[in-house]
Amino acid sequence: EAEVAQSPRYKITEKSQAVAFWCDPISGHATLYWYRQILGQGPELLVQFQDESVVDDSQLPKDRFSAERLKGVDSTLKIQPAELGDSAMYLCATSMRSRRGEQYFGPGTRLTVT
Amino acid sequence: GDSVTQMEGPVTLSEEAFLTINCTYTATGYPSLFWYVQYPGEGLQLLLKATKADDKGSNKGFEATYRKETTSFHLEKGSVQVSDSAVYFCALATGGGNKLTFGTGTQLKVEL
Numbered sequence: 512e513a514e515v516a517q518s519p520r521y522k523i524t525e526k527s528q529a530v531a532f533w534c535d536p537i538s539g540h541a542t543l544y545w546y547r548q549i550l551g552q553g554p555e556l557l558v559q560f561q562d563e564s565v566v567d568d569s570q571l572p573k574d575r576f577s578a579e580r581l582k583g584v585d586s587t588l589k590i591q592p593a594e595l596g597d598s599a600m601y602l603c604a605t606s607m608r609s610r611r612g613e614q615y616f617g618p619g620t621r622l623t624v625t
Numbered sequence: 626g627d628s629v630t631q632m633e634g635p636v637t638l639s640e641e642a643f644l645t646i647n648c649t650y651t652a653t654g655y656p657s658l659f660w661y662v663q664y665p666g667e668g669l670q671l672l673l674k675a676t677k678a679d680d681k682g683s684n685k686g687f688e689a690t691y692r693k694e695t696t697s698f699h700l701e702k703g704s705v706q707v708s709d710s711a712v713y714f715c716a717l718a719t720g721g722g723n724k725l726t727f728g729t730g731t732q733l734k735v736e737l
Contacts, residue, residue: 515668542723553629553714553727554669567724602668611676612657612718612725616668 513537515617517603523623529591532620534603536584544614545578545588546602554602560586561608593624627652629715631728638705638735646700646731648689648715656717658682658691658698659725663712672700672713705735 516535524530536543541562546554557576559567562583571578575594580586590597600621604614632647650656657676661669673682678693687702698715715728 551729553716553729554725555727556724559724604669606723611723612659612674612716613671614669614723614725616661616670618666618668 515603515605515615517601517617517620519620520618521621521623523625524593526595526624527592529589530593530622531587531589532601532603532622534586534588534617536586536603536605537615539607540605540615541583541608542606543580543586544604544606545586546604548600548602548619550599557588590622593622595624598622598624627656627717627719627726629717629726629728631713631715631731634712634730634732636731636733638733640707640735640737641704642735644700644702644705644709644733646713646715646733648698648700648728650696650698650715650717652696652717652719652726654719656719658689659716659718660687660689660698660700661714661716661727663714663730665711669714705733707735707737709733710735 543560545557548554558578560580578588600619602619603617606614628651659674660672662672663669673684675682675691681690712730714730716725
């Protein structure tokens with residue numbers, strides 16, 4: 512069964528450093544999402560791509576976060592500089608264009624900022 | 626804006642007990658409703674869904690009915706197993722896009 516791949520699974524970084532996460536979607540899934548999940552809470556959408564275009568980044572802290580999906584396939588989420596409050600699980604999910612709300616999630620990247 | 630409210634956990638049950646996890650929502654328009662499950666160390670997985678009022682979603686012995694009059698989508702299972710121990714998230718999607726709004730999650734622990 513096809514899966515969403517994410518790397519790294521765990522990342523520890525010092526505050527003010529740069530960090531990047533990578534996501535490889537299920538083949539053919541046009542829509543890609545990055546979520547942030549703080550411990551004990553539900554995932555919150557950071558950015559949504561349709562193919563290579565951003566369709567929703569209203570909750571992305573653009574002063575320090577950036578995301579790209581070159582060629583509409585895999586995607587990178589970057590934080591620069593990292594802050595202590597960025598410690599969380601970062602989840603990537605993908606979906607087919609026609610399946611409302613049905614998303615396939617990767618295992619996530621657990622970020623700890625020290 | 627759209628929101629989802631779930632009962633707080635953890636919920637601790639003995640094996641073969643009956644499970645109910647409450648979920649209510651606030652949304653504009655006509656949302657689709659979902660339950661996702663997150664097993665330890667894994668990503669979220671879609672458990673079941675319902676797209677219109679009075680629909681019942683079901684999977685793996687779990688079921689939930691879309692109740693528009695009470696704006697609810699409670700998750701139930703007649704007999705839980707230890708392997709059902711996980712965090713359960715209620716979610717909704719509105720509009721033409723696929724954006725999901727999640728509740729805070731309810732942790733379920735099933736003991737022998």
